[in-house]
Amino acid sequence: MFEITLPALRRGRSLVLQPMELRLPAGSLTGIVGPNGAGKSTLLRAIAGLSAERAILRREGRVLDRSAVGFLPQSFTVRANLSVLDCVLLGRREGLGWSVPPAMIAQARDILACFGLADLAARGMNSLSGGQQQRVLLVQRLFRNPQLLALDEPTSARDLHHQLGALAALRAHARQSGTAVIAALHDLTLAARFCDRVLVLGEGRLICQDTPEGALTPERVAAHWRVTPELLRDRDACLVVVPHTVE
Amino acid sequence: MSMQDRLDTSVRAWRARSARRGAAVGAALLLLAGLVLADLMTGPSAMSPGVLWQTFLAGPQGADRAAAAILFQIRLPQTVMALIVGGALGLAGLMMQTILANPLASPFTLGFSAAAGFGAALAIMFGSALAVPVPGWLLAPACAFVATLSATALVWLVARLKGSQPEVLVLAGIAVLFFFQSLQSLVQFMASPEVLQQIVFWLFGSLLKANWTAIKRAGAIVALCLPLIARETWALTTLRMGEANAESLGLDTDALRRRVFLITAALTAAVSFTGTIGFVGLIAPHVARAMVGEDHRFALPFAALTGALILVSASVVSKLLSSGAAIPVGIVTAVAGIPMLAAVILTHRRS
Numbered sequence: 330m331f332e333i334t335l336p337a338l339r340r341g342r343s344l345v346l347q348p349m350e351l352r353l354p355a356g357s358l359t360g361i362v363g364p365n366g367a368g369k370s371t372l373l374r375a376i377a378g379l380s381a382e383r384a385i386l387r388r389e390g391r392v393l394d395r396s397a398v399g400f401l402p403q404s405f406t407v408r409a410n411l412s413v414l415d416c417v418l419l420g421r422r423e424g425l426g427w428s429v430p431p432a433m434i435a436q437a438r439d440i441l442a443c444f445g446l447a448d449l450a451a452r453g454m455n456s457l458s459g460g461q462q463q464r465v466l467l468v469q470r471l472f473r474n475p476q477l478l479a480l481d482e483p484t485s486a487r488d489l490h491h492q493l494g495a496l497a498a499l500r501a502h503a504r505q506s507g508t509a510v511i512a513a514l515h516d517l518t519l520a521a522r523f524c525d526r527v528l529v530l531g532e533g534r535l536i537c538q539d540t541p542e543g544a545l546t547p548e549r550v551a552a553h554w555r556v557t558p559e560l561l562r563d564r565d566a567c568l569v570v571v572p573h574t575v576e
Numbered sequence: 577m578s579m580q581d582r583l584d585t586s587v588r589a590w591r592a593r594s595a596r597r598g599a600a601v602g603a604a605l606l607l608l609a610g611l612v613l614a615d616l617m618t619g620p621s622a623m624s625p626g627v628l629w630q631t632f633l634a635g636p637q638g639a640d641r642a643a644a645a646i647l648f649q650i651r652l653p654q655t656v657m658a659l660i661v662g663g664a665l666g667l668a669g670l671m672m673q674t675i676l677a678n679p680l681a682s683p684f685t686l687g688f689s690a691a692a693g694f695g696a697a698l699a700i701m702f703g704s705a706l707a708v709p710v711p712g713w714l715l716a717p718a719c720a721f722v723a724t725l726s727a728t729a730l731v732w733l734v735a736r737l738k739g740s741q742p743e744v745l746v747l748a749g750i751a752v753l754f755f756f757q758s759l760q761s762l763v764q765f766m767a768s769p770e771v772l773q774q775i776v777f778w779l780f781g782s783l784l785k786a787n788w789t790a791i792k793r794a795g796a797i798v799a800l801c802l803p804l805i806a807r808e809t810w811a812l813t814t815l816r817m818g819e820a821n822a823e824s825l826g827l828d829t830d831a832l833r834r835r836v837f838l839i840t841a842a843l844t845a846a847v848s849f850t851g852t853i854g855f856v857g858l859i860a861p862h863v864a865r866a867m868v869g870e871d872h873r874f875a876l877p878f879a880a881l882t883g884a885l886i887l888v889s890a891s892v893v894s895k896l897l898s899s900g901a902a903i904p905v906g907i908v909t910a911v912a913g914i915p916m917l918a919a920v921i922l923t924h925r926r927s
Contacts, residue, residue: 379823400824409816410869414590419817422810422825427873438587451589453869454817466821473825 330354331393331477331509334385338371345371349535351528353477353509355388358500359538360520361513362545363530364554369513370403372530373479376511388476399475401466403482407454413465414450417441420472437472444468444498459486464495471502478503480512484519492516496523517545521568529553541568551575597874600867604881608659611888615655618895621646649787657786657794658887658905661847662856664798666883667805668843669857670864670875674812675833676742677819682857683844686731686749688724690756692848695723697763697775716778717790720848727752728841732834740830745837781853781906783891790849797846801839805876808836812872853906856883859917866920886913 331353338346346368353359361369375384377400386393407416417437418429425433441450444464454462463486470478483499484492500523503510511528514520520527521541529536529544531553537544545568550558556572563569617625623643631638636648665683672681683689699719710718734748764775811832814822822829847853864879890908897903 377824396826402820402824405818405820407817407821409818410865411813411816411871412590412593412869414587415813415871416817419810419814419825422814422827425810427806427809434587448586450586451593469825 330389332387332390333376334387335372335375336382336384338368338375338380338382340371344533346375346533347535351511351535351538353511354525355509356504356507357509357525358496358503358523359509359511359526359528360524360541361511361528361530362515362517362520363536366532367530367553368533369530370481373400373481373511373513374402376400376477376479386477393476397476399470399473399478401470401478401480401483403485406459407462407466409454411454412450413441413446413452413454413457414438416454416465417469417472420469440468440472443502445494460488460491463487464491467495467499474506476508478508478510480510482513482515485515492519499523500525517550517570518568521545521570522563522565545570594871597868597871601874601877601881604867604878604885608881608885608888611885611892612655612659615658615888615892615895616647616651618892619646619651620895623647653786653788653791654783654891655888656791657783657850658891659884660791660794660798661783661850661853662860662884662887663880664794664801664843664847664883665853665857665887666860666864666879666881667801667876668840669859669883670861670872670879671805671812671836671840672857673861674815674872675836676746677815678742678746679862680858681746681749682854682861683840684852684854684857685753686746687727687751687753687756688841688844689852689854690753690760691723691727692720692845693779693852694756694760694763695719695721696778696848696851697760697767698723700774700778701763701767701771713785713787714789717785717849721845723756724841724845724848727756728838730755732837735834735837740833740837742833745833777904778851779906780904781851781909782904783850783887784904785850794846794849797842801843801846804835804839808832808839809872809876812836812876813870816870816872851904851906853887853909855910855913856886859913860886863917863920882916886916 333351335346335349337344337348361372363369374380375382377398378395386398414437418425418433421433438450441447446464446468449461454465457465463483467483484495487495496519499510502508524541526538527541527544528538529549536549536553547558547560550556550570554572555575557575559571559573561569561571617628623646627643628647631640631643631647634644636644638644669682672686673679696716696719699716703715730752731745731748735745738744764772767775811827814825814827815829815832819829860879860882863882864875868874868878886909887905890905893911894903894905894908
């Protein structure tokens, strides 16, 4: 079990996030959901150690340092003329010298294959689409072997097929490696389907951390997203959130 | 094709790409060696290659005193200085463009060279009046060195106060450029015609100023910088992935920028023995990125080699253009470098 203690986070004078305590089981996928401006990105940056106020991370009571956390910021474009394999290798920059150890190349190759990127290894990053870049950058983070992985909207630049594929692969990776993955997600149905736990953020406060069913109640969705939700079950009995405009 | 085969094919392609880049660095090295020979063989005295070879074998104390003096006191120092200065400017330019994420950054465009020019102008104007125990030929470069470091200190101070984001550093650099340029103009305005002529000659960077003492000083500073640069190679490559990405990979980008900025300042100051040489620091990085990509393991050596190539070929061209009085190499660099840049841009676009 990972415990994250966050102080109050400010930007300038305004309070962006209230102090909060998060608990993430090892080997699980946790979704952070909330309307725009709820503080999802701020929370993830703080967990990654990139804000002025430092979050305290513990695993089974022992304090972890920043290097144990992998963080992938919200989608951005890489314009560098670097190959996909170079990019993945940079995930373990600290272990690289003038030549790259063959074992490291083999590992990078295997993890690229797990995420369906085998064909792209020698391609330049600047020749990939936004969605492909996002997948490569996710693999780069996983290559660091983080104990805790914080992802800011990891599926935002992808089509439906790749959204499902990426979240399934992430959940499988978490189960297999024991990494705790925490990801900001916009799509409540996706969050309900793939996440083990869901954190609801609203106006800088932690509203709840619970199972998807427990967290995404009609009242909560109505109050924080300002929509009239219709909650259904799909054929796998997973929660489906259909939003309707408030009358 | 099976999954494993596809994987192996793409990893092989990646290895081939790395090998090609290594080969490109090797080819540049060979080309440079050829140009160095050409540079040693050109000069107003028109010695034949046979005589030159004999002189080289005989060493600096050889029987033919005149030939030995020409080779070891004039031609060789100029060539070695061109290698050091070109290499240092290429390295400094690439590192500046990487840390500032700006393709127009170079020691010239960010005011380091203007500061050096001001320092030298000041030394030339007031040097004789000062009773300092420094030989005349060393005073101008020494002042240029100090002025470059003070320009760095100004930019550094701004970066400490306002943060080391690329925009802040570029703006501060441009402010420094204009500041030292106007100071330099002021000195020139106040100078007598004779002094003015000397100042202008210094500002046209020239290899004629080269001698072994200057080479030892410049070479020592560059040699000290090399291990520091090697240590930052992967960090610089990581920075090319974008600020947010580099930070989230645990890289302290502000600290990296400040460290590398100091190294570039030292490199630029080291080359103040030759006077102002623009263009090399701006163009060599572009050539390097186009030829070997942005992996700084290849790009840094290639930028250094390109810088040296531009300067050595400029030296050859300047000697060929006017066999009597060599045209200052600072004037020729752009002429010699532009065809090279054009070739790189044109072939790069096609592929």
